[in-house]
Amino acid sequence: MNGKKGKIWEENVIIETITRLMVPFIQIYALYVMVGTEGAGGGFQGGVVFAASIVLFTVTFGISKGRKRLPESWNAALNSLGLYLYAGVGLLCIVLSLGAAQYLNYAALPLSQIMSPAHTRALMISDVVEVGIGLTVMSIFASIFFDLAWKGEGKKNKDKNKGDKEVQE
Amino acid sequence: MILSVVEQFPVLVIVVSLLSAFTILIAGWLNKKSCWVISFATILVQLVMAVFILHHVLTVGTIHYWLGGWSPPWGIEYVVDALNAYILVIVLSLALICVTYSKRSIAHELPQKIVSFYTLYQLLVTGLCGVTVTGDIFNMYVFIEIFSLSAYALIASRGKIALKASFTYLVLGSIGACFFLLGIGFLYSVTGSLNMHDLSLILPPLYENKVVQAAFVFFVVGLSIKMALFPLHTWLPDAHSFAPSEISAMLSGIIIEVSTYALIRVSFSVYTVAFIKLLPIFDFLCWVAAFGIIIGSVLAIAQYNLKRMLAYSSVSQMGYIMLAVGLSTSTHSALWGGLTPALMHILNHALMKGCLFLVAGAFIYKAELWNITDFQGLGRKMPYTCAAFMLAAISMIGVPPSVGFVSKVYIILACLESGKFIFVAVMLLSSLLNLVYFWRVIETMYMKRGEGEERSHSHSSSSKIDEIPLSMLIPVLTLAGLCIIMGVVWLTEIPLPILDQVNALFGLGRYAIP
Numbered sequence: 001m002n003g004k005k006g007k008i009w010e011e012n013v014i015i016e017t018i019t020r021l022m023v024p025f026i027q028i029y030a031l032y033v034m035v036g037t038e039g040a041g042g043g044f045q046g047g048v049v050f051a052a053s054i055v056l057f058t059v060t061f062g063i064s065k066g067r068k069r070l071p072e073s074w075n076a077a078l079n080s081l082g083l084y085l086y087a088g089v090g091l092l093c094i095v096l097s098l099g100a101a102q103y104l105n106y107a108a109l110p111l112s113q114i115m116s117p118a119h120t121r122a123l124m125i126s127d128v129v130e131v132g133i134g135l136t137v138m139s140i141f142a143s144i145f146f147d148l149a150w151k152g153e154g155k156k157n158k159d160k161n162k163g164d165k166e167v168q169e
Numbered sequence: 170m171i172l173s174v175v176e177q178f179p180v181l182v183i184v185v186s187l188l189s190a191f192t193i194l195i196a197g198w199l200n201k202k203s204c205w206v207i208s209f210a211t212i213l214v215q216l217v218m219a220v221f222i223l224h225h226v227l228t229v230g231t232i233h234y235w236l237g238g239w240s241p242p243w244g245i246e247y248v249v250d251a252l253n254a255y256i257l258v259i260v261l262s263l264a265l266i267c268v269t270y271s272k273r274s275i276a277h278e279l280p281q282k283i284v285s286f287y288t289l290y291q292l293l294v295t296g297l298c299g300v301t302v303t304g305d306i307f308n309m310y311v312f313i314e315i316f317s318l319s320a321y322a323l324i325a326s327r328g329k330i331a332l333k334a335s336f337t338y339l340v341l342g343s344i345g346a347c348f349f350l351l352g353i354g355f356l357y358s359v360t361g362s363l364n365m366h367d368l369s370l371i372l373p374p375l376y377e378n379k380v381v382q383a384a385f386v387f388f389v390v391g392l393s394i395k396m397a398l399f400p401l402h403t404w405l406p407d408a409h410s411f412a413p414s415e416i417s418a419m420l421s422g423i424i425i426e427v428s429t430y431a432l433i434r435v436s437f438s439v440y441t442v443a444f445i446k447l448l449p450i451f452d453f454l455c456w457v458a459a460f461g462i463i464i465g466s467v468l469a470i471a472q473y474n475l476k477r478m479l480a481y482s483s484v485s486q487m488g489y490i491m492l493a494v495g496l497s498t499s500t501h502s503a504l505w506g507g508l509t510p511a512l513m514h515i516l517n518h519a520l521m522k523g524c525l526f527l528v529a530g531a532f533i534y535k536a537e538l539w540n541i542t543d544f545q546g547l548g549r550k551m552p553y554t555c556a557a558f559m560l561a562a563i564s565m566i567g568v569p570p571s572v573g574f575v576s577k578v579y580i581i582l583a584c585l586e587s588g589k590f591i592f593v594a595v596m597l598l599s600s601l602l603n604l605v606y607f608w609r610v611i612e613t614m615y616m617k618r619g620e621g622e623e624r625s626h627s628h629s630s631s632s633k634i635d636e637i638p639l640s641m642l643i644p645v646l647t648l649a650g651l652c653i654i655m656g657v658v659w660l661t662e663i664p665l666p667i668l669d670q671v672n673a674l675f676g677l678g679r680y681a682i683p
Contacts, residue, residue, distance in 0.1 A: 073198055076195060076198060077195060079191070079194075080191035080192070080194055080195050083187070083188070083191045084188065084191065087184055087187055087188050088188075090184065091188075099173075099174055099177055101238065102180070102234065102236060102237060102238050103177070103180040103181075103184060103234075103237070104236050104237035104238075105237050105238035106237070107238065108238075
């Protein structure tokens, strides 16, 4: 990847400006896909679209800037958070109903004071759970992208990776 | 519908494990040492739950758990009967033993990858538990993928040399999973249902249907790859020998056996005995298994690397289990009829192979000893580890009253009852071959003097005892002890009612309709 110039991307005002403009819209669209529609589904797709915005940002501004926006520790925290959200809400159903309701039985949540059990189910399935899925998918896709891209750029990072491998062997 | 606490356990076993896997990932950022503690604690809790489930199933009856409160043909259902509960306890016991063992050995072998190791390990356990408790065939496929993917990554965790092994397993495992998925697709296209119980009710009038029969063949082939049945075993030797030792123990003792469980579940819960008697597929499986037993043993004799030898031995042991499964429809005795010998050997093999692989790992941990020829004098240097190896090895050979002896006797009795005397010969020949390849190791460890000069002039003083740490020794000795204790327990026939319940469930053994 490292050619004679030693630089694999160049600053380009047009691309940077358009990226700056597009990233927020892509992210809003991702949120819309995740929770904006009624009915289940869309968490995965929304997460992928959200990750695409990060990929776009990284492609334009370079990997180190991209990593700064989404550090590795955040990545790990976010993908765990997504899973906690999904599994935790399900577990909450058991805990709050003192073991009377099944796992993922959202109708048992105490929200049923405010809205009907059917609405509680709909809310949880189409919104809360989708956000959980979306977060996990987004962070996993971003981390796959960073892992693939990391080796290409910068000798320092390359050497660091090599060092890690040698230690493991 | 009020659920008792135990009835929540089938799902909690999975959810707790899944949550803990990701907790390990976060906790690893803060403190690497906490990973092992969390993993150990979770598996301990899971094991306690599994024991409660087993007790509940045996005393009260099958647990039906409707996820989300959706009723079965539409929602996902977890069904735990005697078979699941029994397998679940085996899975979690061996997982607990392996995680105990892994504390020191992973810190020594993969110090850079502790966090990812335990995260993946916990995901592996999640997948294995999931396959075991689920009553929905597509859910089973998902969990098979979860544990397979974690296994691929865990095998590759050693780096360089393991990558090719992991890749081979990845390709073959994915093909296996694809076959399984195709089978599910075929069944779904014919019946429109994914629930196992529902399928077993819809399918009987369709048994003559070619699609249904093709689906069964897909299931058998796909799961045979996963369980490394003889001609499809090519991924196994490399994967077993290059994985970290606790993962080899899990692979050999649990992962391929959970795939066997999946096959048993599909054959008897989705399809029924009536279907299996319609096609000669189980007779065919018996022959394949018999070839596997002999060829696996012969190939094991040709190996110099201990872990590779044990891997080929696993191929031959899977042959035992499949032979017993194949015979299960033609035996009617109350004692050895039906699935009893197969299920018995699943537990026994987990104990024996688990112990042997952990011992092989101990040799690598202590002195990077991979080859059998390098084991000279180890019997004096590591007496407890070698004693454990010896116990497990004589179990493999089948010396009474070890577990290997019991399962061999049961399988031979089953062969005799179904009138297939050729398989009796196969079993006896395989015992002899077992003796050949295990005796070679024992002989090198105990009989042969090291060529080093310090051992030539003095007998006892210079050869110091140099044992592995206690946290590794205890799991090894526990498994070795269990190899003998469980053998005696089997002989007293105390745990047989569990297996009898399984036979009653599937209409096998003495419950078979003639």
